[in-house]
Every structure is written in C-alpha cells, then in structure tokens.
Amino acid sequence: MSFLVIIIILALVFDYINGFHDAANSIATIVSTKVLTPFQAVLWAAVFNFAAFFISRYIIGEFKIGNTIASSVNPGFINLDVIFSGLIAAICWNLLTWWFGIPSSSSHTLLGGFMGAALAHAGALSRDGVNVINYAKVIPTFLFIFMAPLIGMVVAFVITLLILNICRRANPYRADNWFRRLQLVSSGLLSLGHGGNDAQKVMGIIGAAMIYYEKSKGHVMTFTHFVDANMWVPLASFSAIALGTMSGGWKIVKTMGTRITKVTPLEGVAAETAGAVTLFLTEKLGIPVSTTHTITGSIIGVGAVRRLSAVRWGVTISLLWAWILTIPVSALLAAVVYFILRLVHG
DSSP: OHHHHHHHHHHHHHHHHHHHHHHHHHHHHHHHTTSSOHHHHHHHHHHHHHHHHHIIIIIIOSOHHHHHHHTSBOGGGOOHHHHHHHHHHHHHHHHHHHHTTOOOOHHHHHHHHHHHHHHHHHHHTTOOGGGTBOHHHHHHHHHHHHHHHHHHHHHHHHHHHHHHHHTTTSOHHHHHHHHHHHHHHHHHHHHHHHHHHHHHHHHHHHHHHHHHHHHHTTOOOOHHHHHHHOTHHHHHHHHHHHHHHHTOOHHHHHIIIIISOOOOHHHHHHHHHHHHHHHHHHHHHTOOOOHHHHHHHHHHHHHHHHOGGGSOHHHHHHHHHHHHHHHHHHHHHHHHHHHHHHHHHO
C-alpha cells in the first residue's frame, strides 16, 4: 500500500512538472504580444486548466484520454515497479528538457516511460515483447506526433487568412486593440484544451496503478469504475497541473513566443484558437496528443501566412528532433530504472 501511495504522489509531482513545463504552450503568445504580464498570464491559464475538469466530466462526459493511457500497456505486463520506473524516467526527461528550454512532449515522455518499463519487465519475464503494447491505443498516439502539429498548422493558416480578409479594411489601431482582447479568450480556450488533455494522462497512470492494486486483492475494476469510485483522482490531477502552470516555465516561453516566429495579437488569436480546436478534437477522440506539438504547429501556420521565411526553420527542426527522441529516450531511461529497481529488490 505504501508503494502505491508513493506512486500516486510521484504521478501528481509529474503532473505539477507538466504544468510548469507546458505553461508556455498556452501563455507564450499572450506574453510575447504583451497582452498580459507573465504573472497575469500564468494565473489566467491555471484557472482554465482546472476548469477543464468540468468540461471533461460534465460536457464530454468521460475521461477518454486517461483511459487510453491506462490501457496503452496490456494488463499482464503492468505492476507497480513498471509504473514507478516509467514515472521516474518521465520526470527526469521533463526536468532535463525544461532546464535546456526544449519544449518536448510531456504526453509522449509519460507514454514512452510506461512502455519502456513494461518492455523491460516483459524481458525480465522472458516473454514475447510484441504482446506488451496495446497497439490499438498506441498507434493513433504515435501518428498524432505528426498529425497534431500538422492539423494545428493548417487550421491556424486558414484562420489567419480568414481574419486578414475579413479585417482588411479595418482601422489597424482599433483592430489591434480588439485582437488583444480576443487573445484573452483564445488563450483561455487553449488552456482548457491543455488541462483537459494533459491532466488526464496522469489520471491514466494513477488509474493503471490502482486497478493493478485492486486486481492483486481480487477485485476487478474498469477505468470507468475507478474514476467513479475515486473522484478525488481527477480533481487532484487537474489541481496539480493548474498549480504547475502557476509556477511558469519561462525558458520555454521564450522559445515558443519569440524564437519560432514573431507573433502579433492577430496571429496569437489564430494560433491559440487553432491549438484549442485541435486539442478539443483529440480529447473527443480519446487520443493523447502533445500540447507542445500542437501549438508549435499553429505558430508555424500563422508565420507561414506572411511568408515561409518568417518561420525560423532551424529552431523548428531542432524541436522536431526533440519530439522524435522523446519516446525512445524515455523508454530507455525507464528500462534502466526498472532493472536498477529489480537489483535493489533482489
């Protein structure tokens, strides 16, 4: 029981780190356009991160992304050591990328860690590793590493073109003021999407741990039953990510808000709205995506409307490498942690 409590605490710590690691996703453009100060922006984002609980629970009606994460590894290969190892690896990779200001994906870090530890566990049991992964859940997630930023980019491109055509005769000063106000709405929507998507991933990990623990005691529990019986888990998960967002993530704010392309209030509205649309769509489909990938694609989309050279492709390619490496590096780290844990346990 005490090990389960440690895992739950670690999962909420990861959730908190996810909040300040990914705070930049929803506040980078609103800070770079000086609509809000960094402090005001993180408070604004945190409120909407927590409010996403009510959207998921009472409007969407279920926590599909949490269920996807919990069932990404087949139950026979899940135990508390696997979940602990995956969490440690995910926390280490998140802190490392945060330290260097690299906007990597907390989602894929967590998924990579979970799968890597499960594969190490399967190897230790001399089982066929092919059976470890629930491919029906994992393959769509892998595809959306590339699809999410692409969708964000296309939607942002279209929204920007529509706005420019609608407002082509507007007074520039008045239009700028209007878009500064609208950025409050669009950044709030993006924070709703961020909270709804990312808080559920930790719910999924806690769910996998608690379902395994109950199973070891002879009680079979589905993810839906787990949520209904433990409503404190989603509340704690959404609270932890909101508190993390309030702690900020200024190194990544700089990368997202200024290094990819310079963003105006109009473009900020387009990018954030496109990001929010993508996140709401994927939450409805139950596909865990990276908020980082999504908003990066959206920012590229608005920059490309001006001209392709407005996007700093060198920075973007560096980010792409970080995204590609996240899952395998996290998986490898988790496998190492798992084998160290086995040595310690004897």
